[in-house]
Amino acid sequence: MKKIVTVISFLPCFLFAFSCGNGQDPGPIDCKDLCFTAVCDYSDGVSIGWKTNSDNLTSQLEKTIQISVDGRDWHTWDGDPDTTDFMFPMKAGEKFYIRNTSKTLSLSQDEYFYFEFKEQGHNDRFWDISGDIRSLINYADEIPEYSFCNLFGFEYTAGEGFNVRDASQLLLPTDKLSKGCYQAMFYGCYDLTKAPSLPATKLADYCYNNMFYGCRSLKVNENGTGTEIFTCPSTDNLTDPVTDMFTGTTGDFTSTPTTGNTYNYY
Numbered sequence: 731m732k733k734i735v736t737v738i739s740f741l742p743c744f745l746f747a748f749s750c751g752n753g754q755d756p757g758p759i760d761c762k763d764l765c766f767t768a769v770c771d772y773s774d775g776v777s778i779g780w781k782t783n784s785d786n787l788t789s790q791l792e793k794t795i796q797i798s799v800d801g802r803d804w805h806t807w808d809g810d811p812d813t814t815d816f817m818f819p820m821k822a823g824e825k826f827y828i829r830n831t832s833k834t835l836s837l838s839q840d841e842y843f844y845f846e847f848k849e850q851g852h853n854d855r856f857w858d859i860s861g862d863i864r865s866l867i868n869y870a871d872e873i874p875e876y877s878f879c880n881l882f883g884f885e886y887t888a889g890e891g892f893n894v895r896d897a898s899q900l901l902l903p904t905d906k907l908s909k910g911c912y913q914a915m916f917y918g919c920y921d922l923t924k925a926p927s928l929p930a931t932k933l934a935d936y937c938y939n940n941m942f943y944g945c946r947s948l949k950v951n952e953n954g955t956g957t958e959i960f961t962c963p964s965t966d967n968l969t970d971p972v973t974d975m976f977t978g979t980t981g982d983f984t985s986t987p988t989t990g991n992t993y994n995y996y
Contacts, residue, residue, distance in 0.1 A: 760801070761798075761801025761802070761827055761861070762861055762862050762865070763798075763801065763827045763828065763829045763861050763862065763865035764827065764828045764829065764859065764860075764861045764862065764863060764865045764866060764900075765801075765825055765826070765827050765859065765860045765861040766825065766826055766827075766828070766857050766858075766859055767823065767824070767825045767857065767858040767859070767860070768820045768821065768822050768823065768824050768825075768856075768857065769822060769856035769857060769858060769895055770822055770856055771820075771821050771822050772819060772820045772821075773819050773821075774819070776819070776820045776847065777847070778797075778826075778847055779845070779846045779847070780795065780807070780843060780844065780845050780846065781843075781844055781845075781846055782836075782841065782842065782843050782844075783840070783841060783842065784837060784840075784841035784842075786837070786841070787834075787836070787837055787841050787842075787843065790832065790834060791830070791832070791834075791835070791843060792806075792808040793806070793808065794806075794830050794831045794832040794834075795807045795808070795828065795829075795830055796828070796829050796830070796831065797826060797827070797828050798826065798827045798828075798829075799824075799825070799826050799827075800827075801827050804829070807828070827861070827865075828865070828866070829865040829866065829868075830865065830866045830867060830868055831868055832867075832868055833867050833868045833870040833874060834867075834874065835866050835867050835874070835877045835878070836874075836876045836877055836878070836879055837876070838875070838876055839876055839879060839910055839913070839936075842876060842879045842880050842881075843866075843881070844880050844881055844882070844883060845881065845882060856893060856895045856921060857893065857894055857895065858894070858895055858896040858897075858899070859882075859894055859896070859897050859899070859900050860899035860900055860901075861899075861900065861901065862901045862903065863878060863900060863901060863902050864901075864903070864904070866878070866881075872904075872906070872908065873904050873907065873908045873911045874908060874911075875908045875909040875910055875911065876908075876909065876910040876911065876913065877908070877911050878911055878912050878915050879910050879911070879912070879913045879914060879915070880913070880914045880915070880917065881915050882894050882915060882916050882917075882919055883914050883915070883916065883917035883918055883919070893919050893920060893921050893922070894916065894919045894921075894922050895921050895922065895923060895924075896922075896923065896924045897916070897922060897924060897925055897926045898924035898925065898926060898927075898957070899926075900926040901926070902926050902927070902928060902929070902930075903929060904930060905929065905930050905931055905932060906930065906931075906932040906934075907930045907932060907933055907934045907937040908934050908937070909934050909935045909936055909937070910934075910935070910936040910937065910939070911934065911937050912937055912938055912941050913936050913937070913938070913939045913940060913941065914939070914940040914941065914943065915941050916941060916942050916943075916945055917940055917941075917942075917943050917944060918943070918944040918945070919942075919944075919945050920944070920945065920946050920947060921947050922942070922945045922947055922948050923947050923948060923949075923995070924948075924957070924995060925942065925945075925948060925959045925995050926959075927958065927959065927960070928959055928960035929960070930960075930963070931963050932963065933963050933964070933965060933968055933971040933972070934968065934971060935968050935969040935970065935971060936969065936970050936971065936973075937971050937972075938971060938972045938975045939970050939971065939972070939973050939974065939975070940973070940974050940975070940977070941975050942975060942976050942978075942979055943974055943975075943976075943977050943978050944977075944978035944979075945978065945979050946978060946979065946980055947980070948976075948979040948980065948981070948995055949979070949980050949981030949982075949995060949996050950976050950979050950980075950981045950982070950983045950984070950993055950994065950995055950996075951981055951982040951983050951993070951994055951996060952982065952983040952987075952991050952992070952993055953991055953992050954982060954994055954996070955994065955996060956994035956995055956996030957994055957995055957996070958992055958993070958994050959993045959994060959995060960987075960992070960993060961990070961991070961992040961993075962987040962988060962989050962990065962991055962992075962993070963989065964989050965989055966989075972986055972987045973986050974986055975987055976993070981995075981996065
């Protein structure tokens with residue numbers, strides 16, 4: 731079921747904040763939640779939405795997903811399946827934040843939440859993302875299975891979704907992973923050039939499976955120079971935890987990592 735944010739349903743200042751602000755400086759933003767920053771000017775309008783492929787999951791999340799333009803004032807992001815995409819202008823460098831007041835984001839490999847962003851008048855979709863990914867599971871101590879599966883994926887969601895350019899400031903701090911938690915997370919993000927750091931030391935079945943598959947602008951090497959993505963932990967007794975993790979990327983390494991080796995983007 732398609733879920734597109736209906737901006738008019740928020741307080742009027744929501745749309746106003748994207749166009750010209752309120753003329754006051756409230757001070758620096760101290761928000762650790764998932765943050766999206768526009769790379770380009772979208773003067774012709776941008777539509778922001780989220781989807782699931784499960785009516786059951788949609789009915790849960792439309793009550794708990796929230797959005798903010800300043801990291802302070804939050805509004806429930808329930809969308810409206812009876813409206814078309816709502817377009818509004820957004821300038822390069824402007825941000826918005828997303829969080830979930832529930833620990834449930836996705837239910838399984840076949841029932842998952844993902845983002846969709848479409849820019850009217852622009853063929854390219856460029857966003858930088860930062861903040862703590864756990865804001866989408868209400869900062870749960872343990873990641874539920876498949877939580878971030880397909881989250882930013884393009885081809886994996888039939889050509890929908892949106893494109894991430896820089897994910898180096900995205901925090902994925904959990905040490906012990908769960909089944910499929912990051913599977914196909916950036917699948918087909920063609921313009922991704924910087925990957926997040928992956929500090930986990932305890933992997934799980936399918937946890938990084940296809941995570942960067944098809945990210946053709948991401949250059950990766952094994953035990954070379956650059957910015958470290960991760961050193962592959964043990965994969966013993968696990969099913970496909972890192973299979974095809976970097977397949978479809980470019981650079982010196984484009985396949986499945988092996989335990990003990992370090993992988994960098996450059």
